[in-house]
Amino acid sequence: MSKETKETKESKEKETEEENEYISSLSPLEKKTLEIAQSHLESSFNLQKSIGFMKWKEVQNALIK
Numbered sequence: 743m744s745k746e747t748k749e750t751k752e753s754k755e756k757e758t759e760e761e762n763e764y765i766s767s768l769s770p771l772e773k774k775t776l777e778i779a780q781s782h783l784e785s786s787f788n789l790q791k792s793i794g795f796m797k798w799k800e801v802q803n804a805l806i807k
Contacts, residue, residue: 761789764798 768776772794780787789795 757790760799760802761795763802764789764795767798768794 765773765776776789779792
């Protein structure tokens with residue numbers, strides 16, 4: 743496996759882990775809202791670019807520092 747492929751795979755695994763952590767932190771109402779957004783927007787929905795995810799990630803990064 744090339745170095746670039748390995749780094750891409752590790753990056754995607756980290757993204758998936760972060761997404762799972764974010765979803766786990768949501769309230770039942772927020773989870774329902776997420777489901778609705780995903781179903782209505784389908785392939786144009788990107789969790790990583792959602793306002794809620796970006797704010798959550800900022801907080802997580804601040805806690806690490």
